[in-house]
Amino acid sequence: MELGANPLLWAACRAFLACLILTPIVRDVFRIYGLVDHPDRARKVHAYPIPRVGGIPIMIAYAFALYQFAGEKTPLTEYAPMAWKLTPAVLMIFATGLIDDFFGLEPWQKLAGQLAAAGLACWAGVRVFGIAGYAATWWSIPLTVAWLIVCTNAFNLVDGLDGLAAGMGLVAALTISAAALMAGNPPLAYASVPLAGALLGFLCYNLTPATIFLGDSGSLLIGFLLGCYGAVWSQKSATLIGITIPVLALSIPLLDIILAIVRRFLRNQPIFSADRGHIHHRLLERGLTPRRAVLVLYLVCALAAGFALVVALPYGIHEGGGRRYYGFAILALGAAAVLGIRQLRYAEFGLASRLLFGGEFQRTLGGQMQLERLAEELGQAQTEKDCWRLIASAAREFGFDRAQLSLRGQCWEENFRDVGSQECWSLRVPLGGGPDALQLERPFESDVLPMMVARFLDTVRRGVQAKLQEWDEQPVA
Numbered sequence: 001m002e003l004g005a006n007p008l009l010w011a012a013c014r015a016f017l018a019c020l021i022l023t024p025i026v027r028d029v030f031r032i033y034g035l036v037d038h039p040d041r042a043r044k045v046h047a048y049p050i051p052r053v054g055g056i057p058i059m060i061a062y063a064f065a066l067y068q069f070a071g072e073k074t075p076l077t078e079y080a081p082m083a084w085k086l087t088p089a090v091l092m093i094f095a096t097g098l099i100d101d102f103f104g105l106e107p108w109q110k111l112a113g114q115l116a117a118a119g120l121a122c123w124a125g126v127r128v129f130g131i132a133g134y135a136a137t138w139w140s141i142p143l144t145v146a147w148l149i150v151c152t153n154a155f156n157l158v159d160g161l162d163g164l165a166a167g168m169g170l171v172a173a174l175t176i177s178a179a180a181l182m183a184g185n186p187p188l189a190y191a192s193v194p195l196a197g198a199l200l201g202f203l204c205y206n207l208t209p210a211t212i213f214l215g216d217s218g219s220l221l222i223g224f225l226l227g228c229y230g231a232v233w234s235q236k237s238a239t240l241i242g243i244t245i246p247v248l249a250l251s252i253p254l255l256d257i258i259l260a261i262v263r264r265f266l267r268n269q270p271i272f273s274a275d276r277g278h279i280h281h282r283l284l285e286r287g288l289t290p291r292r293a294v295l296v297l298y299l300v301c302a303l304a305a306g307f308a309l310v311v312a313l314p315y316g317i318h319e320g321g322g323r324r325y326y327g328f329a330i331l332a333l334g335a336a337a338v339l340g341i342r343q344l345r346y347a348e349f350g351l352a353s354r355l356l357f358g359g360e361f362q363r364t365l366g367g368q369m370q371l372e373r374l375a376e377e378l379g380q381a382q383t384e385k386d387c388w389r390l391i392a393s394a395a396r397e398f399g400f401d402r403a404q405l406s407l408r409g410q411c412w413e414e415n416f417r418d419v420g421s422q423e424c425w426s427l428r429v430p431l432g433g434g435p436d437a438l439q440l441e442r443p444f445e446s447d448v449l450p451m452m453v454a455r456f457l458d459t460v461r462r463g464v465q466a467k468l469q470e471w472d473e474q475p476v477a
Contacts, residue, residue, distance in 0.1 A: 008177075008189060012197035015065035019201030022057035027205065027212040035102065037213055050210060052101055054166070055217025058198045059094055062225075065194035083191040086228060089120035093152065093224040097217035107272035110216075111149070117224060118148040126231045144231055151227030152220050154253035157260060159219040161280050161290050162210035163203055168252055168301050169222040170199040175249040175305040176229045182309070185233075192229050195222070208291045226250060248308035248333065252279070252301050255337065259346070266348040282344040300340070307333050360451070367452035370397060371459045378463030387467060388412040391460055395440060398456050399448025404439040407431065407464070408471075429457055431464045438464075 030036065036049035066083050096113030099105060105113075121144070128144045159165035173196035180188035199222070205212050214222070230246025247254065256279045264271050276285075283293035341349065355361040374394050381387045384407045395403040396416045401424060404413040429438040438460060442453070449456075 008181075008193045011065045011190065012193045012200075015061045015194040015197030016201040018064045019057050019061035019198040020204060022060055023054070023202055023205050023212060026053055026057050027051050037215070050213055052213035052215035053098075053217060054202055054206065054212050054214040055094060055097055055101075055219075055221050058195075058202055058214075058218055059090075059221060061198040061201065062194050065197060066191075083187075085124040086121060086126070086191075086225075089117045089124060089126075089228075090221070090225065092120055093117035094217055094221050097215065097220035101215040101217050114149050114152050114220070114224075115145065117152075118145040121148060121224075121228055121231075126228050128231050128234050147231060148224060148227040150254065150257060151230065151250060152223040154250065154257040155223030155226070156216060156219040157278060158253045158256050158280065159214050160278055161208075161294050163207040164280060164294050164297060165214055165219050165222065165253075166199050166203050166206050167294065167298055169226060170196055170203065171298070171301040171305050172226050172249040173199065173229075175308050176226070176233060176246065178309055179233065179245050179249075183233075188229060188232050191232075192225075195225055208294070223253070245308045245311055248304050248311065251304040251333070251337075252297055255279070259341070263346060263348045266352055277346070279344065282346070286344075303336075304333065363449060364451055367398070367449045368455070370394065371452070371455055374456075375459050375463050378460075378467060381467060384408055384410050385412075387464060391438065391464075392416075394456065394460070397449075398452060399446045399450075400440045400442045402439075402441040406435050406437050406439075408436065408468070427457075429461055431461060432468050436464075436468070 030051040030053050031049075035051060035053065037052040092113060096105070096110060096117065099113075100110055122141050126144060126148075127140050128147055155165050155169060158168060173192045177189050177192045177196060180186070180192065202212075202214075202218075206214070226246075226249070230250065233246050260275075260278065261271055263269075263277050264273065264275070269275070280293050280297065283296060284290065288296065355364070371394075374390060377390050378387060381390060387407065388405050391405060392403055392412070392414050401417045402413075402415050405411065424441045424443050426439065426441045429440070431437055440457075
């Protein structure tokens with residue numbers, strides 16, 4: 001099937017004009033009634049209250065561009081059913097975002113709405129049928145739902161600067177539209193082009209300084225629609241190349257949500273909690289202004305889109321035209337992603353890298369095994385001197401220079417190293433009532449298992465106190 005440029009251009013123009021006219025009207029109405037997003041120094045950068053209902057004009061403009069008026073005859077008419085089949089799913093995700101904008105939803109409530117919308121999309125025929133040549137069987141629906149949930153939340157997370165999420169959505173919609181045209185897929189092009197037009201109209205009011213925000217109704221809607229488009233595109237081919245195009249088109253939002261999940265996991269922080277660690281936040285902390293940070297991310301999105309279109313060449317321009325560049329494109333994009341993440345200087349990833357590749361992980365694991373052995377051996381100690389022998393040996397291994405133990409009227413002391421004039425810090429660990437205590441000294445510059453010191457002290461204290469209680473409960477001979 002072929003589709004001329006004029007009908008697509010007309011659909012994009014209708015969406016653009018509708019959103020251009022509706023956005024200021026919706027903005028002013030909600031500003032009058034005080035339904036605005038208030039500044040928050042912790043996470044938000046705007047200085048005055050701004051309405052966050054951008055999803056309303058985008059939704060109306062998108063539907064207006066798809067609607068075929070009575071007597072209107074265009075080649076697009078036969079392609080409309082694909083987009084209209086998604087109406088229940090789109091309305092569900094839009095309603096979820098709108099309710100969250102007005103009343104606020106708990107994370108599990110938002111997730112429930114997203115799951116319902118993803119299920120409706122699967123029922124409408126949106127499916128990811130395979131990855132990298134592996135056909136999906138029973139796991140096609142879970143895979144599709146997971147893909148839609150990730151895409152939906154990805155755009156919700158990047159919506160932190162004026163024009164950022166809407167601009168990324170515009171680039172992604174144009175990329176998928178162009179790839180669909182190159183592949184001879186008019187229904188997909190017809191479904192995605194109106195979204196690009198609506199987002200372009202909305203950006204006229206959303207760029208710095210923004211007078212209206214997307215809100216969850218807008219960001220969730222954009223992410224969900226683009227996720228559906230990507231799934232439809234992947235149906236063209238279950239090969240690795242087929243799934244790569246939508247991933248590249250949505251690369252920055254997807255990368256941001258992956259980084260957020262990994263960061264919060266490493267910090268033992270709830271996945272759905274908010275923080276200032278997103279990519280745009282890191283760019284601001286590196287000294288970029290909000291406008292420049294948005295422009296940098298636009299440029300990266302455009303480069304990823306270019307790679308996506310290069311990968312799409314085998315399907316639409318000439319056989320093998322883009323396939324020959326596929327490996328180079330993926331390697332180049334992967335290298336760029338690694339360098340970009342390094343420039344963001346996430347403390348969590350630097351620490352994790354040192355733990356995994358700098359030997360810290362192995363040392364920590366070995367230290368933990370030593371502590372488990374020490375706890376077991378203290379539990380088997382028969383006398384106070386046995387406890388001292390075990391503690392002294394462990395203190396030497398954990399980098400202490402001197403140890404002194406007072407236990408049940410007895411005292412032991414040992415210097416493990418000659419520190420000379422080296423500055424040290426000392427601590428006293430009470431082991432029970434009275435004078436029972438462990439005194440330790442350690443140089444400031446020592447790097448011997450520094451992360452395990454607190455665990456060592458806790459293990460010794462608990463082990464010795466358990467032995468004291470055991471000895472006190474024994475009957476006197």
